[in-house]
Amino acid sequence: MKTSRYTDHVVPFRYLFDHTKVSSMLELGLGIGTKFFLDNVSNVTSIEMLCPNDSDQWYHFCLALYKDYPNWTTDLFRGSAAIGKAN
Numbered sequence: 286m287k288t289s290r291y292t293d294h295v296v297p298f299r300y301l302f303d304h305t306k307v308s309s310m311l312e313l314g315l316g317i318g319t320k321f322f323l324d325n326v327s328n329v330t331s332i333e334m335l336c337p338n339d340s341d342q343w344y345h346f347c348l349a350l351y352k353d354y355p356n357w358t359t360d361l362f363r364g365s366a367a368i369g370k371a372n
Contacts, residue, residue, distance in 0.1 A: 292318045298325070315347040315359065323354045331359040336369040 295318060301307065302325045309328040312319060322329045333344045344361050351357055 292321070294318055295321050298322075302326075315344060319347060319351060319357075323351060323357055327356055329354075329357050331357065332362060333359070334362045334364055334368070336364055336372050337366055338369065339363075 298321065307326050310322060310326050310330070312322055312329060312331040313334070315331045315333045319329070319331055322331075331347075333341075333347070335341060335344070341361060341363075344359075348359065351359075
């Protein structure tokens with residue numbers, strides 16, 4: 286997996302996974318790096334949070350991309366107006 290701003294977490298997590306068995310984790314934000322977690326952790330829960338007017342297109346793209354991983358559960362959370370303002 287080529288390192289980018291979307292996968293910069295892989296290096297420290299690779300070290301962790303090489304030294305510790307991680308049986309479950311919570312990921313906040315789905316993306317290209319999700320596959321790395323799915324390939325290295327027994328159970329992954331991914332939460333995607335959107336601002337009120339954001340499209341859910343990325344979430345559905347990831348659902349299709351990782352649909353064959355039985356160790357994955359995911360949910361979409363649409364934030365309140367306060368989340369949109371904070372963003």
